[in-house]
Structure formats: C-alpha cells, structure tokens
Amino acid sequence: MDDSTLVAQAVSRDVAAFSALARQHQSRVRGLLLRLTRGNHAAADDLAQETFLEAWRGIAGFRGESSFSTWLYRIAYSRFLMGARKRKPDEPLGDWQGEAASGESATLARIDLERAMAKLSAPESAALTLCYALGLSNTEAALALNMPLGTLKSHVLRGRDKLKAILGDPS
Amino acid sequence: MNDSELDTLLCQPLPERDAGEFSVALMEAVARHQARPARILSWLMVAVLFVVVAAASVFGALAASHGAFGPQSLVVPAALTLLTLLLSFAVLQSARE
Numbered sequence: 001m002d003d004s005t006l007v008a009q010a011v012s013r014d015v016a017a018f019s020a021l022a023r024q025h026q027s028r029v030r031g032l033l034l035r036l037t038r039g040n041h042a043a044a045d046d047l048a049q050e051t052f053l054e055a056w057r058g059i060a061g062f063r064g065e066s067s068f069s070t071w072l073y074r075i076a077y078s079r080f081l082m083g084a085r086k087r088k089p090d091e092p093l094g095d096w097q098g099e100a101a102s103g104e105s106a107t108l109a110r111i112d113l114e115r116a117m118a119k120l121s122a123p124e125s126a127a128l129t130l131c132y133a134l135g136l137s138n139t140e141a142a143l144a145l146n147m148p149l150g151t152l153k154s155h156v157l158r159g160r161d162k163l164k165a166i167l168g169d170p171s
Numbered sequence: 172m173n174d175s176e177l178d179t180l181l182c183q184p185l186p187e188r189d190a191g192e193f194s195v196a197l198m199e200a201v202a203r204h205q206a207r208p209a210r211i212l213s214w215l216m217v218a219v220l221f222v223v224v225a226a227a228s229v230f231g232a233l234a235a236s237h238g239a240f241g242p243q244s245l246v247v248p249a250a251l252t253l254l255t256l257l258l259s260f261a262v263l264q265s266a267r268e
C-alpha cells in the first residue's frame with residue numbers, strides 16, 4: 001500500500017495504517033537522527049519515537065505539499081534542534097563507535113565518513129545526509145530543514161569541503 | 172579524496188535498521204497517548220464521585236442529628252445515590268477503554 005493511502009487512513013485515526021507507515025519510514029528517520037546525534041543510538045531512537053508520536057498527533061495537519069518522508073524528516077530535524085537547545089553545553093553528543101568494525105575497506109570507509117560527519121555542524125550533516133544518502137532533491141531537503149534553498153546549497157558545499165579536508169583531499 | 176570518491180561515499184544508503192523493537196515501543200507509546208483523555212476523564216470522575224459520596228455522608232449526618240426522616244427527606248439521598256451509581260458506571264466504562 002502506498003504512502004498516500006496509508007496517510008489517508010491514518011488521518012482517520014487508523015492505528016494499523018500509522019503503524020505500517022512507521023515501519024516503512026523508521027529506518028531512514030533513525031538513520032538520519034543517528035548521524036545527527038553522532039552515533040548515539042539511544043538518543044537517536046528516543047528522538048525518532050518523539051518524531052513519530054508528533055507525526056501521529058499532527059497527521060491531520062499533513063497537507064501533502066511534500067512527500068510524507070520529507071514531512072517526517074522535518075519533524076525529526078526540529079526535534080533534534082529542540083533537544084540540542086535543551087542539552088547543556090558541556091553535555092557531549094555521542095562519539096561515533098561505528099558498526100561492528102571489520103577489516104573490510106567499505107566498512108572502514110563508512111566509519112571514517114561517520115567520524116568526519118561528526119565534525120560537521122548539524123545543518124551541514126543533515127543537508128548532506130538528506131541530499132546524498134536519502135536521495136532528496138535540494139528543494140525537498142530545504143523544505144525538510146526549514147531553510148531557504150540558497151542556505152541549503154551553501155551548507156552542502158561547505159559540508160563537502162570540510163569532509164574533503166578531514167578525509168584527506170590530495171588536491 | 173576526490174569529488175567522485177566523496178560522492179560515492181556520501182551516496183551510500185544509511186544502514187538498514189530493524190523495525191522490530193522500535194515499532195513495538197512506538198505503538199505502545201501511541202496507545203498510551205490515545206488512552207490519555209480517557210485516563211484524565213476517569214480521574215476527574217473519581218474526584219466528582221468522592222465529592223458526591225462526601226456530600227451524601229454530610230447530608231446523612233445532618234439528617235440523623237435532626238431526626239428528620241420522612242419520605243421527603245429521602246429525595247436528596249436517593250438523588251445522590253443515583254448520581255453515585257451513574258458516576259461509578261462511567262468510571263468503570265472509561266477504565267475499560
């Protein structure tokens with residue numbers, strides 16, 4: 001069943017339809033939040049649960065101007081920012097532990113990427129994740145992060161430059 | 172690292188996360204959220220019930236001290252008892268929800 005049908009059913013308070021929507025989108029929302037929390041699984045899952053609960057409460061307000069996933073990313077990002085504001089300045093975010101470290105170069109490259117991502121600002125990390133790993137267009141990503149398109153593009157460019165520097169750009 | 176290598180790395184999909192435990196916890200949270208109005212209502216009704224029972228006790232005590240027991244004096248206790256029964260039923264219903 002596609003998102004629009006499930007959303008229509010969830011708007012009429014169909015818990016099963018919302019559960020199906022949550023199952024469909026949970027991995028990507030948790031992935032985005034895991035990156036933003038720098039690999040802190042517990043914090044990411046707490047924020048993801050808050051995101052879906054807020055979505056359940058406010059699903060009647062979803063007008064379909066963007067895709068459902070973009071709407072969820074928007075809630076997730078604003079939840080993350082709210083959490084970041086509440087967090088004390090000396091309270092650290094997670095320290096990326098990476099997935100089970102194996103000797104495979106792809107895994108090592110991913111861990112390197114996550115550690116480099118952890119050094120970016122939240123908007124840069126979110127912009128890069130949405131535009132590349134989650135495959136959103138720049139317009140959709142700008143909508144999800146609630147920022148003008150130009151600002152999003154400059155976050156993407158700045159983030160890329162920083163990553164290249166951190167990961168070792170020979171040029 | 173050049174641009175295309177960085178693009179390849181960035182475009183890797185995020186690791187797939189298992190829905191199992193997360194979905195169960197989420198649906199429990201949704202159920203708790205849905206039960207909230209009924210819970211609040213049942214607590215309100217319990218409070219009203221308490222007030223009604225207290226009023227009935229006071230009325231009973233006053234009537235006993237004045238020795239005024241007649242058919243007319245039964246109207247108020249009967250009304251209070253009926254109200255108590257109705258509220259008990261309502262509390263029971265919302266507790267079931």
